[in-house]
Amino acid sequence: MVPLCQVAAGLLLGTAQAARDPERLAREGVTLCINVSRQQPFPGLQRARRLRVPVFDDPAEDLYRYFDRCGDAIEDAVTSGGTCLVYCKNGRSRSAAICTAYLMRHRKLTLGEAFAAVKAARPVADPNAGFWAQLQRYEDDLRTRQQSAEQKT
Template identity: 35%
Template sequence: MRRDPRTNSTTDRTSCPITPSLFLSGADAPLNRALMTHKGITLIVNATLSLSCPTYPGVECVRVAVPDLPTARLSEHFDRVAARIHNNQAGGTLVHCAAGMSRSPALVMAYLMKYKGVTLCQAHHWVRQRRPFIRLNAGFWDQLLDYEKRLYGKNTTERKMQCSLEVREERNMKY
């Protein structure tokens, strides 16, 4: 990992496979055209405010312009992004944010709950097993809890992240 001068965040050059056709990364992976071709990526979900979407032939980019702040309403994009991932039959999907630690993992967990039928704890474990350094901010965790309740009629965990060792408790910290 290295510090990205554009975002002042730590990024990882690798994309982590979540399913055979779904990948999670920081900001560097979508800039690697050879990697995108090798993984068969035909859809990029860009969950950053200002990083541009690369333009590659046959690759569509969906923008989710939400800051990585606990007060940001990422949940407004859960259904739309999950449906786009699910309906991308043409190839692989890469979901990324600046560091691949908070926004993009939250979007991937929403997809896993909606289309793979798993609980929030199961989705969190699934993603964390494949990308161990994820750290959702507390606001996104709360939004995922609300989404789980909407999908399944109940929550399978508490408001505090109990299916993980880590959560950002800082409610107003900028990332």
């Protein structure tokens, strides 16, 4: 059986092959599927929301612009009692980066802490060099946002 890796409560990371098993996804309580690919299909899951992030696993792709939107969608699913599956072809680079960004923003983890959590759940997780650089930029941007918010209070 292809693994679905639990990164955090309500957050699963997997492969496109794992996403092809709608009965299993229903058993896992998946209510949101984030497909981080241009070509991979969505599972035939009736009641799950769908969000496509149309990027290739290419360091030149702009994954950064999807970090906030995906993170907010995951957080909405989790806080409403659902489960989100984030997947790409191999569950290694694109989807791992999205999960890492979510943990940074919504769980207030550093990049190192967030990626360690993703890597613990899915040991093959390895965002490409471009996505890693975008995660580093995101960490800096989140820190700046936090400082701005603190100055306003």
